[in-house]
Amino acid sequence: MSVISFADLIIFEMANNHSGELQHGLRIINKMAAVSKDFPFRFAVKFQYRDLDSFIHPEHQQNSQLKYIRRFQDTRLSEKDFLTLKEAAQAQGFLTVCTAFDENSVLKIQEHGYDFLKVASCSFTDWPLLEKAVQCPLPMILSTAGASLDDIDRVVTFMQHRDKQFCLMHCVGRYPTKDAELCLDQIDFFQERYPGLPIGFSTHENPDAIYPGMLALAKGAQVLERHVGVADENHSLNAYSSTPQQIRVWLEALRQAKLLCGNCRDKRRDISAAETAELRGLQRGVFLRHDLPANTILSDDDFFFAMPNQPGQLLANDLSKYLLLKSKRELKAEEALMREDVEMRNTRSQVLEIVKKLCALLKKSGLHIQNKLDLELSHHFGLEHFHQFGCSIITVVNREYCKKIIMLLPGQKNPEHAHQRKEESFHLIYGDLCLSLDGKKQQCQPGDIVLVERGVKHDFSSENGAILEEISTRHYKNDSYYSDQRIGKTDSRKTYLTFYSDWLEGELR
Structure with missing residues (x-):
């Protein structure tokens, strides 16, 4: 018809x-x-x-x-x-x-x-x-x-x-x-x-x-x-x-x-070159706070933003938590950061693909998640190795007590680490889990609860994917001490998002 x-x-x-x-x-x-x-x-x-x-x-x-x-x-x-x-x-x-x-x-x-x-x-x-x-x-x-x-x-x-x-x-x-x-x-x-x-x-x-x-x-x-x-x-x-x-x-x-x-009800309107040029004149450029050697992974602490910007310069508008920058040459304090001076990699598409897989795991488990909770992707050796090493954590509450939902994708392992201030218990909700405490491995089934005391080194992995509750005392930032010393020194090893419950219906934003 x-x-x-x-x-x-x-x-x-x-x-x-x-x-x-x-x-x-x-x-x-x-x-x-x-x-x-x-x-x-x-x-x-x-x-x-x-x-x-x-x-x-x-x-x-x-x-x-x-x-x-x-x-x-x-x-x-x-x-x-x-x-x-x-x-x-x-x-x-x-x-x-x-x-x-x-x-x-x-x-x-x-x-x-x-x-x-x-x-x-x-x-x-x-x-x-x-x-x-x-x-x-x-x-x-x-x-x-x-x-x-x-x-x-x-x-x-x-x-x-x-x-x-x-x-x-x-x-x-x-x-x-x-x-x-x-x-x-x-x-x-x-x-x-x-x-x-x-x-x-x-x-x-x-x-x-x-x-x-x-x-x-x-x-x-x-x-x-x-x-x-x-x-x-x-x-x-x-x-x-x-x-x-x-x-x-x-x-x-x-x-x-x-x-x-404007006949643009069903699409974004066309943006003219003149409008873009006009707005660029009002935007802040990216400048270096201090000298940096070549091959440095840049972080927010390395920048300041000011106008006027220069043609070819990175703008504050270009930066996001998904954009990874690495210097190609030695950079000097207060100089403009030019596009040609850095390697750029945008990880947004990778992150969205991970989120899709997490949503599929959640839907399969039947677990309901509240809207607008904090979601953390831990990629200890970079996003490119996330499916081997890492986990995803939704923080439900963190007061004097703490509850988190930890998700492992199939084949994923969270590396060995310990906490000095936090005591926690893991409650496996869905899937299979191999948990190691001070080198002793145990296979967990849904419904199992395991106590992890302060100072106990632990790691966990899943062959087919798993969802577990972490119930603990208050969580403190920087209270995770990894056995692999490279992890503590890795910059940008976490990506922070807000979890929207409508993602489970395919509405990613």
């Missing part, structure tokens, strides 16, 4: 403004074509079909006391006249839309080859009509004036379950609609409640009003519908229909709104 685009569609609703006269209907079409031809939108003319012989009860066919029956009978057009109007609209380059008020009209709209089928607000919950309309292959536009939220939910679900392509129109059934009744925030509400569903705005405000249309477009309305007509000595317009002159002013306002919005 091909996807129909509703984007940038402006519908000119003729309704009964043709006054039942073919020539006047043709005049409206020609006038609308003339005023709309230079604007960056797609345009459609909309008609209304009622099978009046069945739509109006036989006993009321000539009841002129009821205003709607009188209006419909007085503005009746033949099928031939409607086809003439439709063909005239298409000849002017318009798309065509038609509202069906009864089941027979649905069949006629399909037979006549319209582009879109419309369901009016008064028919929004006319289920016999909806059942017929949904069988029509045309994409649909549905107005929601007067409908309850339950009704809208039901109709949206009804359409979606039948794979129907449709646009949902915010609409207020007051003619004309006062500003305080427009409730344009409903456009936002519909977009949030029905993600991915095209939302539009069917307008009945004062014909001179331009702001409602501008705001609706800015809020993301893809389809805008407005009643149109032509007034002369023989034809008057109601209080919510726009003349060609009013439509031109309205379209100018919509074009300005489109320009101001």
Whole structure:
């Protein structure tokens, strides 16, 4: 099934403004074509079909006391006249839309080859009509004036379950609609409640009003519908229909709104070279605090930031916890740190790949983790060796007592070390664990609890992955003493993150 685009569609609703006269209907079409031809939108003319012989009860066919029956009978057009109007609209380059008020009209709209089928607000919950309309292959536009939220939910679900392509129109059934009744925030509400569903705005405000249309477009309305007509000595317009002159002013306002919005709702806007250059002039450059020999791994203590910066210089904006820098040559205090003077390696992609594997392990274990806890990746010999040596630690609480969640990926080992101030117990929650205490190995099973006293050297590893609780006295920084002296001297051996629980659903940030 091909996807129909509703984007940038402006519908000119003729309704009964043709006054039942073919020539006047043709005049409206020609006038609308003339005023709309230079604007960056797609345009459609909309008609209304009622099978009046069945739509109006036989006993009321000539009841002129009821205003709607009188209006419909007085503005009746033949099928031939409607086809003439439709063909005239298409000849002017318009798309065509038609509202069906009864089941027979649905069949006629399909037979006549319209582009879109419309369901009016008064028919929004006319289920016999909806059942017929949904069988029509045309994409649909549905107005929601007067409908309850339950009704809208039901109709949206009804359409979606039948794979129907449709646009949902915010609409207020007051003619004309006062500003305080427009409730344009409903456009936002519909977009949030029905993600991915095209939302539009069917307008009945004062014909001179331009702001409602501008705001609706800015809020993301893809389809805008407005009643149109032509007034002369023989034809008057109601209080919510726009003349060609009013439509031109309205379209100018919509074009300005489109320009101001920038057509970048679904992507980041383009950043010009001029904007980038302007901002760079305000950014701080990276300078050296002290002399450094070649082949030095740089840390935050080696930098200070100041302006002006120089072309080719590293900026404060370039630095992050993921960027590793190594000097290529001897560097002098207070000189600008140039890109060409350092080797740079960005580890963000490596870190995200590790996080994905940790999330997979957590999901497999069934363990639930609170949102926004501190996550530490310990990579004792660098990230490139993390899957051999290291572990990942989530700190749940660290007061006079401490609880951490320690995760080992398959094949990973946490090197031998001891604590002088902290006593801890390990509780294996998931997986397999080989734990060594002062060189004595033991194989742990889920549910096992092992005490590690102060000063006891310990290491642990897992063949298939493991999750364990560490329950201990307060944790102190720099209270881990490793048997391999290289570890204590390794710079940047930890990466600190915030753990977000929605990562478990694949929402990495």
